[in-house]
Amino acid sequence: MTRNFTLSNSTIENISDESPSLVASRNAMADPYHPVKNPNGILNLGIAANKLQGDLLIKKDLDYGNACGSEELRKSVSTLVNKYFNPISPVISSHIIVTNGVTSAMDKLASVICNHEEAVLVSEPYYSFLTTDVNLVAKAVVHGVPVPPSEIQSPSQVNYYESKYRELSSLGITVKMIILCNPHNPTGKVYSRAALEAILRFANKYDIYVIFDEIYALSVYRSPTKNIINSIGSSNNHSDELYTFESVLSFDNLNELIDPRLVVVVHGLSKDFCMNGFRVGWIISPFNSDIIKALSKISPFSYISAFTDRLVANILSDAEFIDVLTYTVRRNLLINYNKITAFLSQKNISYIPAQAGNFILIDIKPFLLIWKNNNLQPGESPITNIKDLTFDDEYQLWISSIEKGRIYYSSGVNIKAHEPGWVRLIFSQEWNSLKFGLERLIDFFERGSST
Known part of the structure; x- marks a missing residue:
């Protein structure tokens, strides 16, 4: 039995009603005249492009x-x-x-x-x-x-x-x-x-x-x-x-x-x-x-x-440049991954091990608990169990981190993390700058976030 995988309704309409004029125009654009490379190509007298200044412009790249x-x-x-x-x-x-x-x-x-x-x-x-x-x-x-x-x-x-x-x-x-x-x-x-x-x-x-x-x-x-x-x-x-x-x-x-x-x-x-x-x-x-x-x-x-x-x-x-670039990208990512994971381990901060990309998910639940208890709203009681933290608590910490801590990261609530207290950090930047940012973030979580 032939299977029929439908596309969107608008697409079915688009591709079933092919305009002969558009087809002709595309064919003309795909086969341009060139006196040496394509002398039998199509001479284009139909596109509103001013080429009288050809001696001043890079013809092909600005067309x-x-x-x-x-x-x-x-x-x-x-x-x-x-x-x-x-x-x-x-x-x-x-x-x-x-x-x-x-x-x-x-x-x-x-x-x-x-x-x-x-x-x-x-x-x-x-x-x-x-x-x-x-x-x-x-x-x-x-x-x-x-x-x-x-x-x-x-x-x-x-x-x-x-x-x-x-x-x-x-x-x-x-x-x-x-x-x-x-x-x-x-x-x-x-x-x-x-x-x-x-x-x-x-x-x-x-x-x-x-x-x-x-x-x-x-x-x-x-x-x-x-x-x-x-x-x-x-x-x-x-x-x-x-x-x-x-x-x-x-x-x-x-x-x-x-x-x-x-x-x-x-x-x-x-x-x-x-x-x-x-x-x-x-x-x-x-x-x-x-x-x-x-x-x-x-x-x-x-x-x-x-x-x-x-x-x-x-x-x-x-090809040689791409080989060197991709090798260098992988090497530099691994160097910084090793540095950030060593830093996190030294600070007893849990993370999910990664192997690709330029980011890492870290567990900030202990910091979120500190921040929450430093920023209780009227009528709220202190929280003693990490399991009682909410995504709203995490979101409020994220906003506070930007406005008061002057640090931006991807909040777990925005990336649909499995539980409150996970954030995505980008580690693909110069180490001294990254280390400074990590230390500022942790300092804000622990001490600078109190209202």
């Missing part, structure tokens, strides 16, 4: 570019993916859509896949802005799946997905998509192969699209097979299982787990390449041409400048 990303850029991305992500079949340029950042990529994917109010499942804790990424335009709704940190790398987590699916189905809510961040943000964990396979089987069972956010794929600084430096520090009895990162593109048994048409990957410059300001991301859909076709239709709303396109293509095509 209109390809809304999906130039062929050169998409080829550079495909070369990068084929080298570092080990796809079972080569990724080619036609599998790729370039967007102005992964945030935009998530927005576009939600728009082409989800109808209003349809559910997007994300395991808690999660990167908080995913809620707006899929909702501000597409009006899809994130529903957190409360996976305990102890199970984030285990196939047992699929039980929580099943429970959430049944809950939403009983309310008449369609579950259309899963966003799976691997490596995981904010725990810094790499999923086990068994966990990924369990989630894929679950998604296949219910015809749910799975968007793999692999933005930290090349920022794995600890692995079971190879470490640049041996990690030190104590995790205060939290699990420290290490797994090798495996892109879903590399799964040789993908067809046995899920219909591949349901699988899409996103990646970009911001994290692995430390180029946040470029705002360049890409969507990889080797298995579903309808996704590419749908994204192409709306690409004019998210494409990058021709100048940026050319620059990024040049950067990514420099």
Whole structure:
């Protein structure tokens, strides 16, 4: 029986009503005339671009570019993916859509896949802005799946997905998509192969699209097979299982787990390449041409400048530079991870061991208890048990930390942590500055937070 995986209603309308004029325009833009390189190309006398100042301007980089990303850029991305992500079949340029950042990529994917109010499942804790990424335009709704940190790398987590699916189905809510961040943000964990396979089987069972956010794929600084430096520090009895990162593109048994048409990957410059300001991301859909076709239709709303396109293509095509950069990123992350975990252990602060990304989850419940008792509201009695702390207490501490302590971090209440008192800290900065910030934060928690 042929399976039919529907896209959003607006997308079905968009791709079923192809304008002949738009097709002709795209074909013209894709085959421009050049006196030497393409003498049989199309001479463009239809786009309102003033080229009379050609001797003063960099012609190509200041002209209109390809809304999906130039062929050169998409080829550079495909070369990068084929080298570092080990796809079972080569990724080619036609599998790729370039967007102005992964945030935009998530927005576009939600728009082409989800109808209003349809559910997007994300395991808690999660990167908080995913809620707006899929909702501000597409009006899809994130529903957190409360996976305990102890199970984030285990196939047992699929039980929580099943429970959430049944809950939403009983309310008449369609579950259309899963966003799976691997490596995981904010725990810094790499999923086990068994966990990924369990989630894929679950998604296949219910015809749910799975968007793999692999933005930290090349920022794995600890692995079971190879470490640049041996990690030190104590995790205060939290699990420290290490797994090798495996892109879903590399799964040789993908067809046995899920219909591949349901699988899409996103990646970009911001994290692995430390180029946040470029705002360049890409969507990889080797298995579903309808996704590419749908994204192409709306690409004019998210494409990058021709100048940026050319620059990024040049950067990514420099294989030696990319090798050095990714090695240096992993090395420096591990050095700072060792420093921050040693610092936390010295201060007897519990944390969840990480192995990828530039963040770590730490346990501030003892500090939250101190702060709460220093800031009791009229009529409130002192709290003696950490279990009596609430997310509202944590939120108020977070606001106070910003306004009075002059320190910003990601509060657990905002990232949907499993219990009050967990926060995400970024450790990817110069150590003296990071150490100063940590000491100021702890000092504020312990002494400076009293009203």
